[in-house]
Amino acid sequence: MLKNIVGRHIPEPEPENGVDIVSPQRYRILRRKIVALMAVVSILPLLTLAAINYYEHQATLTGEIQNPLRVLVSKTRNSFEIFLAERTSTVSLIASAYPFEDLANEKVLNRIFQVMRREFVGFVDLALIDSKGDLRSYVGPYDLRGRNYAEQAWFHQVSIKGKYMSDVFMGFRKFPHVVIAVQHTGEDGRSWVLRATIDTSQFDRIIAAMSLEPGGDAFLVNREGVLQTDSLLYGKVLDKLPFPMPAPSFETNVVNILTPAGEEAFLSYTYFADADFVLMAVKPRPSVLQTWYSVRIDLLIIFLAGVAAIFVAVYQITNVIIRRLRESDERRLSAIHQMEHTQKLSSIGRLAAGVAHEINNPLAIINEKAGLMRDLIGLRPDFPDKERFLAQVDAIIASVNRGRSITQRMLGFARRMDVKIEPLDINRVLTETMGFLEREAQYRNVSLERELAEGLPPIPSDQGQIQQVFLNVLNNALFAVADGGHIRVVTADLDEHFVAVSIQDDGCGMCEETVKHMFEPFFTTKKDKGTGLGMSITYGIVKRLGGEIQVSSKQGEGTTITILLPKKQAEG
Amino acid sequence: MDVKDWKILLVDDEVEFVSTLAERLELRGMSPRLAHDGESALKAVAQDPPQVMVLDVMMPGMKGLDVLRRVKESHPKVQVILLTGQGKTRDGIEGMKLGAFFYMMKPLDLDELIAKLGEAVAAGGGA
Numbered sequence: 256m257l258k259n260i261v262g263r264h265i266p267e268p269e270p271e272n273g274v275d276i277v278s279p280q281r282y283r284i285l286r287r288k289i290v291a292l293m294a295v296v297s298i299l300p301l302l303t304l305a306a307i308n309y310y311e312h313q314a315t316l317t318g319e320i321q322n323p324l325r326v327l328v329s330k331t332r333n334s335f336e337i338f339l340a341e342r343t344s345t346v347s348l349i350a351s352a353y354p355f356e357d358l359a360n361e362k363v364l365n366r367i368f369q370v371m372r373r374e375f376v377g378f379v380d381l382a383l384i385d386s387k388g389d390l391r392s393y394v395g396p397y398d399l400r401g402r403n404y405a406e407q408a409w410f411h412q413v414s415i416k417g418k419y420m421s422d423v424f425m426g427f428r429k430f431p432h433v434v435i436a437v438q439h440t441g442e443d444g445r446s447w448v449l450r451a452t453i454d455t456s457q458f459d460r461i462i463a464a465m466s467l468e469p470g471g472d473a474f475l476v477n478r479e480g481v482l483q484t485d486s487l488l489y490g491k492v493l494d495k496l497p498f499p500m501p502a503p504s505f506e507t508n509v510v511n512i513l514t515p516a517g518e519e520a521f522l523s524y525t526y527f528a529d530a531d532f533v534l535m536a537v538k539p540r541p542s543v544l545q546t547w548y549s550v551r552i553d554l555l556i557i558f559l560a561g562v563a564a565i566f567v568a569v570y571q572i573t574n575v576i577i578r579r580l581r582e583s584d585e586r587r588l589s590a591i592h593q594m595e596h597t598q599k600l601s602s603i604g605r606l607a608a609g610v611a612h613e614i615n616n617p618l619a620i621i622n623e624k625a626g627l628m629r630d631l632i633g634l635r636p637d638f639p640d641k642e643r644f645l646a647q648v649d650a651i652i653a654s655v656n657r658g659r660s661i662t663q664r665m666l667g668f669a670r671r672m673d674v675k676i677e678p679l680d681i682n683r684v685l686t687e688t689m690g691f692l693e694r695e696a697q698y699r700n701v702s703l704e705r706e707l708a709e710g711l712p713p714i715p716s717d718q719g720q721i722q723q724v725f726l727n728v729l730n731n732a733l734f735a736v737a738d739g740g741h742i743r744v745v746t747a748d749l750d751e752h753f754v755a756v757s758i759q760d761d762g763c764g765m766c767e768e769t770v771k772h773m774f775e776p777f778f779t780t781k782k783d784k785g786t787g788l789g790m791s792i793t794y795g796i797v798k799r800l801g802g803e804i805q806v807s808s809k810q811g812e813g814t815t816i817t818i819l820l821p822k823k824q825a826e827g
Numbered sequence: 828m829d830v831k832d833w834k835i836l837l838v839d840d841e842v843e844f845v846s847t848l849a850e851r852l853e854l855r856g857m858s859p860r861l862a863h864d865g866e867s868a869l870k871a872v873a874q875d876p877p878q879v880m881v882l883d884v885m886m887p888g889m890k891g892l893d894v895l896r897r898v899k900e901s902h903p904k905v906q907v908i909l910l911t912g913q914g915k916t917r918d919g920i921e922g923m924k925l926g927a928f929f930y931m932m933k934p935l936d937l938d939e940l941i942a943k944l945g946e947a948v949a950a951g952g953g954a
Contacts, residue, residue, distance in 0.1 A: 612885075615932075615933045615934065616841055616844070616933065618933070618934045619841070619844050619933035619934040619935065620841060620843045620844045620847065621934070622933075622934035622935065623843075623844055623847035623848050623851065623934075623935070623937075624843075624847050626847075626851055626937055627847050627850055627851050627854075630851055630854045631854075634854065655934055656934075659932075659934050663932070
């Protein structure tokens with residue numbers, strides 16, 4: 256109880272006192288600013304890092320997926336080119352190695368063809384066509400005798416370029432094949448065309464050798480986008496490719512495409528230099544990036560957890576900072592108020608002393624003048640209305656005396672006098688002082704309770720002044736309580752510095768405004784009965800003795816005045 | 828000694844106060860002299876030392892305590908009753924230390940003053 260009261264600061268901070276009170280709004284703004292700034296400063300780099308990491312990782316991963324595909328496609332093109340080049344060279348070699356007559360002889364041609372088939376897989380037939388386009392001899396599974404190719408496009412091509420390789424076509428044979436035709440001009444100026452057909456099942460075999468992962472697809476198309484081999488996903492041979500052809504390039508490229516099924520995929524492709532073919536390999540992207548997605552989710556979780564941790568930390572730190580700030584602001588304000596209060600009272604004290612002193616001189620004159628008047632009236636036995644005049648003069652002298660007692664008390668509030676400091680037993684002084692009031696208390700049926708701590712250390716102080724302090728406070732308490740009320744006096748050994756004397760009453764209490772002004776001279780709530788100097792003098796004395804006065808009051812419930820007295824005499 | 832023979836000097840800058848006080852003392856058979864500042868008080872003491880001097884502490888110019896000090900130096904037998912405006916002030920105590928006979932507060936109680944004047948005259952035993 257006592258400690259609670261003692262812990263309270265008197266007076267409370269007053270916002271209208273011209274001291275800037277820091278409003279809660281300002282703390283909120285400050286908190287918001289700090290949180291925002293710290294969050295931005297810590298999350299922005301994290302975000303940047305995460306983004307860079309994301310894109311770098313994606314690029315690396317994409318590269319790692321694309322590169323094998325690119326290498327594979329390049330290698331496979333090489334295989335194709337070697338395959339085709341070998342066959343073209345073989346045909347070309349035969350065309351130039353044998354004279355026309357040998358080639359025109361079907362038996363010879365058949366023998367050559369058998370050797371070819373033995374050395375190189377894939378040859379289906381072999382035919383000799385003379386410069387007019389007539390089929391001169393043929394070895395193979397079909398009966399093509401008597402045909403003339405003079406009007407066919409490929410024949411014109413071979414006449415101009417000397418070599419021709421067809422796209423895949425079905426032809427008469429009803430299975431996909433490729434034609435290789437080579438023109439040779441003999442020493443006698445006669446020219447002929449040797450034409451071989453290659454079975455494209457060899458193409459399928461080369462593609463199969465790529466051994467693509469499931470979901471992948473590889474195939475050959477021509478430059479017009481017509482499939483030259485079967486594709487797992489995009490149609491049979493000679494179907495049109497369901498997506499547009501990528502730009503021609505003899506290097507192996509990887510591009511992102513959207514398949515007709517709407518999936519993202521990597522398309523790796525390369526154009527053949529010597530033939531009308533484009534090798535393509537398609538790998539669906541999601542399966543390719545599966546690992547990347549799982550990494551991305553990890554990354555996201557870590558990022559979010561990091562952000563959350565930062566926010567929590569920032570929030571906590573900001574809370575601590577703001578709390579410290581607020582506490583120090585409050586301490587500062589309370590110190591300022593305490594100081595202002597003390598200064599106000601001391602300047603009022605000086606003013607009171609000055610006024611009292613100045614008033615004393617005219618009072619002295621009035622006193623003497625009135626005294627002289629009384630003397631003169633007293634000396635004249637025949638003075639008319641003598642008694643009435645004397646009554647007037649006495650009233651003047653009585654008023655002067657009243658004025659004198661007021662000025663004396665005012666001076667008492669401010670004066671600095673040599674006090675007689677001696678060790679005092681506070682409990683004894685209190686008991687003595689309460690003795691003065693016991694009769695009045697009895698008369699009004701007010702109970703005076705005491706709860707005096709035992710073993711209180713003696714306090715170095717001035718008995719008369721301490722008694723005056725206790726008497727003042729007790730008088731006020733007695734004035735405040737109704738008949739039959741209670742006054743309780745409690746003493747306590749508060750801490751190493753102070754002894755506390757607490758005088759509690761259950762009287763009328765004081766409003767905040769009264770508490771604020773109660774130590775000011777001439778402030779009174781007793782109307783005609785008081786001078787308003789009691790508490791100001793009490794305050795002055797307690798302060799001079801190095802103590803404190805604390806007030807806790809609630810209107811209608813009572814007042815507790817706690818006086819702290821120092822255990823050691825203040826320095827100086 | 829009869830009050831008529833008391834040699835009293837009243838020193839106060841408040842003319843109305845001190846003249847009225849003098850008149851009241853005269854009514855009681857005394858014949859005090861007056862001075863209104865420290866200089867003239869010292870002069871008066873030098874011319875004819877009084878038995879008792881009633882001296883106001885707060886005066887413009889020379890302060891009461893300075894007057895007291897100088898009077899006590901030149902005429903130690905002169906008894907001084909100090910008048911203060913501030914009760915038991917430091918000035919009062921200081922005055923007592925300097926050898927003042929007594930100090931009184933304004934406004935005065937005349938009977939008390941007269942009693943103290945008598946005591947002072949008796950203590951001084953003449954100038």
